[in-house]
Amino acid sequence: MDSADDENLRGQAEIWKYMFRFVDSMALRCVVELRIPDIINSHGGPITLAQIVSSIPEASSPDISCLARIMRFLVRRNIFTAHHPSNGSEDITLYGLTHLSRWLLTCEQTLAPMLLWQTDPTLMTPMHYFSGCVKGGGVPFEKAHGRGMFAFMSENEEFGKACNDAMECTARIILKEILSDSQCGDHVFGCLGSLIDVGGGTGGALSEIVKSYPHIKGINFDLPHVVSKAPVYAGVSHVAGDMFESIPSADAWIMHDWMDEDCVKILKNCRKAVPEKSGKVIIVDVVLDLKGNGLFDDMGLILDLLMAAHSLGGKERTEKEWKKILKEGGFSCYKIIRISTFLSIIEAYPE
Template identity: 35%
Template sequence: MEHETTDSRNNARLAILELANMISVPMSLNAVVRLNVADAIWQGGANTPLSASQILARIAPSGAGDPETLQRVLRVLSSYGVFAEHLNDADSSERKYSLTETGKTLATDSQGLSYAPYVLQHYQDALMRAWPLMHEMIVDSTSMPFVKANGEEAYCYYGKKPEMNELMLKAMSGISVPFMKAILHGYNGFDGVKRLVDVGGSTGDCLRMILQKYPSIVEGINFDLPEVVAKAPSIPGVTHVGGDMFKSIPGGDAIFMKWILTTWTDERCKLIMETCFKALPVGGKLIACEPVLPEKTDDSQRTRALLEGDIFVMTIYGGKHRTEQQFKQLGLSAGFPNFKPFYVDYFYTVLEFQK
């Protein structure tokens, strides 16, 4: 064995200590999101560097709180690029913090949206209870961590918890709008479509954006669970339809879905895609937006984000992220002879399955 003072051994020990303490990072992120720190700094775009005491005065105006505790949390998140640290050399104790580009995703925009709800929904009690049971899933494939911790599958559990459903809707809206802007800028697959069905479309926000860009679409069908579409607002050109995607889907020239397949097993995905196939005419297409894993593993931020997301959907939903080839094979098994990926976003990929 190498001498413990060599660079390689020192780096190895450092790496495993970082991994062992990694829980500090998401828990710190959860804390600053719960406290609305990003909005306290952002202040409508000012983004003025503030000390921990100044931030506390905005989030806890009663005067309670510990600036040192907050500063320690801000420092660790600064090391991960969420905040920028501004240090006065003359006074090393006076550290100030502003938002980086990453941090700005947590600030509420003019539409009332941000990535903050997406962060929060990961750390709800029901989800946190599942994580310590992940090892059991490795040795027993029938053991579902979320089910074992909470007694039923995640979607069923959410359906009985209005506050969890509400947070999920906010989370999906917060990440959907920026992604849809990227799609509508870099993908033209909606050209020529007359009737578009959005499976799992929630309140219809994505359909609204698509129809604004493509007025040639005569009708948009927002398809989701009956209890979801019952709360959807009226949108010109959009019809809200409730149902079960595993049983039947309204017909259209094209079917659009995002982040649906990744939360289900291969068997359930095949069933969803077969239902889509039946609802499409010859030449019609399923446009699915999903994370796509690279074939080779590396330590890039993109690969890590995709692999981390894979473990999340595995633990909470029993789903999986897939490679391009795996998606192609899924499409073929459901009857789609043609497949084409479009990489318009660093995390999500547009996948076209044509009948």
Template identity: 40%
Template sequence: MGRGEGSLKADDIDQLEEATAAVQAWKYALRFTEMAALKCVIELGVADEIESQGGAATLSHLSTALSCSLPSLHRIMRFLVHHRVFKARRAATQEATTYLQTALSRRLLRGGEKSMAALILFEATPTMLAPWHGLSAQVLSKGTAPQPFEAAHGQDLWAYTAQNPEHSRLLDEAMACTARLTAAAIIGGCQDVFEGVRAVVDVGGGNGTFLGMVVKALPQIQGINFDLPHVLSSAPHWDGVEHVGGNMFESIPKADATFLMQVLHDWSDSECIHILKKCREAIAEDGNGGNDHGSDVKLKKSKKVVILEAVLDDDYNGERQFEEEEDSELQSWSGIRLSLDMVMMAHTNGGKERTRSEWAHLLAEAGFSSFSFKPTSVIPSVIEAFP
């Protein structure tokens, strides 16, 4: 075999990289169109209508049922079929084209345990999009300027949410999306985290979705859903769950275990340490363990703080990560976790996604004697911390 045969020449590689870069740059420039199209079909109820027809519906039917423009809907659906959100069965006429549900399009349904419609709608609101325009200003300020959300709206996310009931409702519904997915993963794959636990406080539990699902699956557990009073004012009833209003920076109800699901990533390191200390106080021994050594061991094992949060790679390497994503994009959550870190930068004052070593530092500073990490089938890992 002659020199250079059987492999790409350097010039060919350069040309391929340039061609790929051109396409990728255009994709980045127009990536907002994906969110916009998904928002459109969720608002129209396209996936819901297709589902009501048994999982398949013609363009003509959808246009009539949803009272919308047939040519415009065709263009939206053509775009989303290209992106594999829906499938299409071609016909002799455009109107007779049949659109079919996929696993992805069912995530756009307004209801169901796997729905992510509320999360997409929330992130697509003008309120949540505006801070992104201030990201570069925040980076240039080196910490002296207000965070992007505060710069855009004059107050931080939590103050804004407390004063705007509609935004608060959208946030609660969006967080319920992630709560349902996380709860299903924990119940299905990590039930041992509840071993010996009699009472659980879900700190910052929103409308109670996570704890409601846990207690339904494990009715022996007493659930306390703890959040700010204005959050709980519209929270639904869940069997076996008590809603308790309060402020996690001041005190947390007593229980065997406290859960923090995607709460700490909203806060700075110092604030996280403060919250974790309050959680440790809430699980302090009550002195009623008796003299049974076996019972004491079980009691100590159940006394813990359980953190459900993304854990970034400590040894993140861009080139290696790129290769992994190319090989196994659907199996890897790493890119989503890094995107969430960008969300924290835009929407919170000091919040971020953390690496394993960063979590270990916070837990040690908060006074925990031991802790463990366990990955799940979804974005968060299970971090168990023992006093």
């Protein structure tokens, strides 16, 4: 086979893999729903399929052969390990955890809630509307569900809770990365007297910051229907409001991405309230590197497509795009701090 034929064959193989990549996602969703990583972990070591099935709640008539095929596939993906007992029995397979499946456990540092939310049919269905929106405009989520995501969440409590759980698990991972580096954490948060998390959901992320820096007065700011369900956290007060109308006064904010015009509105409201000399805006978000080949560079582009599918004008931005909206919002000076994840910290200061 010459090089051209080899390249063509490899191309075909790649397209087949991309075509069926949803199988990976749904197999992962299956084992998280069944809590199989937790079941294996609770046994303290590799276990058999029969042991796994016996621990699955409400498994009245389990199909072990179906589970065996799912586990075989995920062993191939390095999600689980598989080996035979030391006594040499070839008919018994023991399944164990890997460094990948440990991210699916029910624990502080987990991606399981985000996996469940991102593979929810509510979020998967809009992806089928991309081509129609390219031809005729519109937002895929709105085409699929007849209203925007935030309106949908306010009307669907279960979906809204799944979203909050997903955001909180991600925030814990990101914040651990920031706070475990004392130099980074002290630089970002150490000098603050108060901190508002704008659009902070139920306040889980802010509570982690206040735990590490108890001198900070934490204010979790979000829509009324969100903060009404927020739990009590020491050092954190929940305030209901609309960031497009006004933002309470504090030393800094954490803000996530909206369409450019909305970001500028939010930043201008921040500018009105931020202390003239000591205040800053803290943005924890993606800074796209279009030519990057780092561990998480693909994630920025994946998240950008999710923004296109689920929000009106929402997107991930390059540094040049961030610089533009920060300046329009009244913050001409900024600093980008790269951390070991797909997000970066952007500190913006009044001009």
